[in-house]
Amino acid sequence: MSTQTPDSPELPSFETVFAPVRSQTAFEETLERLGTAIKLGLLAPGARLPAERELCTRLEISRSTLRQALTALAQSGHLHAVRGRGGGTFVTERPPPRDPPSRAVLASWHEACDVRLGVELGIAALAAGRAKDHELAPLDELVGAMDDMAEDFAGYRQADVRFHIGLAEATHSPRLVALATEAQGQMTDLISHIAHPPEVLDHANAQHAQLLTRIRARDADGAVRVMAEHLRGTELVLAGLLPGARD
């Protein structure tokens, strides 16, 4: 009786509650986790992964499942395995060319930006309250490094990712670190095929510096404001180059 007649306009909350439930398999999640870690440079080229038998324990999955993911990443050229004692699974030195963003990613890029906004604003606010000096020092170095990389987008982007994830770590909230990592992964998918003029990168990096200043001053509101502006920058670039601008 209280359900609407079929095809009637439904309360928006109903759409959310009754939206499709799709559970990722362990294989899929593992593949994505390792894949983005490599693409983001969290696992540097040449780095050696823990041994399979150890890794599957950490991930709390079976070795067979882990190997499915490793094999897939090896075939796509992101990993290569070396047998025998002293061997292991290594990240490829020269990363394979990135795929252009899939249709699905392009369709929902606005959503991805929205979530990232939330995550990063929360990180800015919390980091301002909780960051310790020794956690901020490495971020200074990254800002310095990015200053010299305005011509090298790949290098810049990698430092950028480390900066944002490092900031997330300064909140001491593992969940936020995970969300930030995921968000950065999606952003990288979107922006890695886009031209970034040095002026834009310099401006963005100036905001990184401002952000650190606000955080050191324990100025949460200021940090959030700078972060919001920082993200708006990226979003404007995307809005100009990708389809489906909302307003």
Added chain:
Amino acid sequence: MSTQTPDSPELPSFETVFAPVRSQTAFEETLERLGTAIKLGLLAPGARLPAERELCTRLEISRSTLRQALTALAQSGHLHAVRGRGGGTFVTERPPPRDPPSRAVLASWHEACDVRLGVELGIAALAAGRAKDHELAPLDELVGAMDDMAEDFAGYRQADVRFHIGLAEATHSPRLVALATEAQGQMTDLISHIAHPPEVLDHANAQHAQLLTRIRARDADGAVRVMAEHLRGTELVLAGLLPGARD
């Protein structure tokens, strides 16, 4: 070679990349989705759920899996089923007593607050830019209703939930709505067993009103600031009453 020696202190990012992979089953996710929707009042007492055969289509799961969840919720007293034509599955009129927060929830309440902070800050910022008048009007009514409910925490809380979720809907970002719903669910688990003096609720509701004012003025920074303060209020209450304060 670039892996650390065993048991050496590892880079924090490694902890995130190699954190356990645990995929929720479809049954678990369904149970949680429906359960929190009921507990949050998104599915009002007495409301009728869509027929099983339709619901399992929407959720994109099999009827067997759906029924596992429905059966569990029926046994816990949240739902009751009526057979025959014109029957269906209904939300219990008098909700069963809430369980006290589980140990796991209590252990990670700080994390939950952190994520909620991010989500809600993002919502505040985006709603200020995107909310339409007709989406804000119902929120005015909720604020008015909450004004009269400072003595009735259950009623107040339900309006509160609707307010925050309504705000999320004003961002037009389904993903944010889902995250907000999840966050509200976790908050409800935490605060429903806590005494809330009327003054606290009145103060919180005044912030709701301010929030709407800022949003109408398209003042994103202001909205974010009010929201941050609003959430800090809840967090302070929790910090005083729950174990494991961080700093």
Added chain:
DNA sequence: GGTCAATGGTGCGCTGCATATACCTTCGCG
């Protein structure tokens, strides 16, 4: 008052993911 259709309730077999376990192959280090 009888029929029928919409609803929840039940059972069964199939498929595929994930696990656990054991064993093989390679190859550097001592």
Added chain:
DNA sequence: CGCGAAGGTATATGCAGCGCACCATTGACC
């Protein structure tokens, strides 16, 4: 030169999820 650490392979088992067919109940409609 052999031990041990690493990747590579094979197989059996469990179980979640699916799809389907069918039963039982009961109000609505003629």
